[in-house]
Amino acid sequence: TQLLEQSPQFLSIQEGENLTVYCNSSSVFSSLQWYRQEPGEGPVLLVTVVTGGEVKKLKRLTFQFGDARKDSSLHITAAQPGDTGLYLCAGAGGSGGSNYKLTFGKGTLLTVNP
């Protein structure tokens, strides 16, 4: 069974603070994706990382894929209340599985207080 361990599970911070969410696995994935989900909505893709060691930036969000393609992190700089939501990491193609099958982490519920 492929598992993606995501931490922390809950995070409540003040506006302007920085934070990092981690996603770790014992499996190697062909790609890893980060999604954000708001209440009553489906997850929305933020970024896909494919290459080991890859770093991608999306405004105040920085995503990193580990060299061994087993782990990833999401760093948010100067968090804003609009960043509030459930952040999910998902790995594709783990343990030689199909690239279209996603294994999701349990999610990090982020609350940014004004």
Added chain:
Amino acid sequence: SAVISQKPSRDICQRGTSLTIQCQVDSQVTMMFWYRQQPGQSLTLIATANQGSEATYESGFVIDKFPISRPNLTFSTLTVSNMSPEDSSIYLCSGIRQGVWTEAFFGQGTRLTVV
């Protein structure tokens, strides 16, 4: 981005009854999936909806409980049969575009409560 619309958005059902959830995708989507999600929790893949044939179910999910149809490329239904309170969850339809395996699109979900 691909458009996926799902309905109903929520429902409250009596135990022992069945509910069918519909998912309509635009023509960019070639593969369709159904997930289950406890509120604020992770997504679990139920099955891959195959066009014109039986769905491919993941471990722990069976056709008798979650029959799935996909009569054409852009439409699929998931039925939750003989419901019990344990089936209360959010059910999500998802799609992937041809050749873009690394980007999944999701419907807004169906929040099901079984009483």
